Amino acid sequence: MNKKYTYPIGKLLRFVILLELVWWILLGMVYIVIKWVDFKKEWAKQYIPTQAEESAKRLATEFLTAELTPSFLHPSYAWLLLIIPLIWVIEGQFMQWKNKRISAYPDKTIQTLMIPEVNTKAIKWRYFWLRTALLFIVIALMQPVFGTRKAGSNQRNQEIVLCLDISNSMNVKDLSSIDSRLDIAKRGIINFINTLRGERVGLCVFAGTAQIQLPITTDYHALKMFVNEIQTDIISKQGTNVNEALLISSKMFTKSKNAKITMMITDGEDHMGNMTEGVKAVKDKNVKLAVFGIGSKQGGYVPNDPLHPEFGFKILNTGKRVISKLNRNLLIEIAKLSGGTAVIINNIYPDFQSTVKNYITNSDSENTIESEMKVKQNFYPIFLGIGLLLFCIYLFYPFLRLKIKD
DSSP states (O other): OOOOOSOOHHHHHHHHHHHHHHHHHHHHHHHHHHHHHHHHHHHHHTTSOTTSOHHHHHHHHHHHHSOOSOEESOGGGGGGGGHHHHHHHHHHHHHHHHHHHHTTOOOHHHHHHHSOOOOHHHHHHHHHHHHHHHHHHHHHHHOEEEEEEEEEEEEEOOEEEEEEEOSGGGGOOSSOSSSOHHHHHHHHHHHHHHTOSSOEEEEEEESSSEEEEEEEESOHHHHHHHHHHOOTTSOOSOSBOHHHHHHHHHHTSOSSOSOEEEEEEEOOTTBOSOOHHHHHHHHHTTEEEEEEEESOSSOEEOBSOTTOGGGOBOBOTTSOBOEEOOOHHHHHHHHHHHTOEEEEEOSSSOOHHHHHHHHHHHTHHHHEEEEEEEEEEEOHHHHHHHHHHHHHHHHHHHHHHHHHHO
16 A cells, blocks of 8 residues: 655545535525525415325424525625635645655655654545535624524504714713713613514604704614714704704604603703794604703813813803703793603613603503514524534544544
């Protein structure tokens, strides 16, 4: 038996190319079959035996109505598959370097004594274990979802509009030396969103004017992303136009008879005009209003640029710094006119949910929907488990091979 001491790079490269071709062709064929089944499932329903047992008919119907074609929650991780060809490039370069080193010892006796034998079969198997393990781990990171499972849901049918003041005075750091009023408000909103259970929520911001940031939705991930992006420079016109904020937020609600709640968060500084039209819009749509005042009695200085403290603070014509304080009277007035409630936020971890919870609890019996829905199943644990198992085989394969040999 001839022993080999150099790496047959060409032979190994042909094996890798053939392996990848066979692997991806088979995978493509499986995908085509699944796609065909998805396409033909309506046609196939007519062939369910009418005399079959109810359980069998139910299972067959569930299979044919399920969407079998896989999709991925995080397809952006697919670029990690490039690691597989990169491994081969690195390995190929390493083998080529070793072959050059071995060629320095043309005497076969020296090769036998000093250089270990090259086992081509073992190299092929190790590559197979490693690339397949990486493939399954990357698929797990992409989070494959397919098929469906039944999931019960208990959704509240309320609509909530978050109406956030983003005037310059919200940059004041009177409740914390680190966080501004706006930072604290955003933290409280995110915590509030995390407690929601099916409510539809929209986002409105206001200063001297008001605008819709996100229409009514149940996409809490998108909502939190929008909240995190809010800064006081979104609206150039400054002031605290509560009237327009109430008007715009009221227009965001649908015409359904769901319970409607507006959460207004403001420091009330630099209030503009009366609120007659806004309050009327709130009452006409039967909106329950909760006004949260954020700030302290002592107040604080308004920065010229919240991102650059070195730029100093806003200054009056008299040369004194502008001091912004919480306008409690405005909060009380809004709550009184609209029949809502006013709450003062004086800590860095606002609890919005306890106030709004009263509105939700009072209407739970008539605005809660119990439903059963089908959701796609996430199979990433299976792919991750297979990937890790194959990676362990790759790591211990040399030891297992030696043990079998002995």
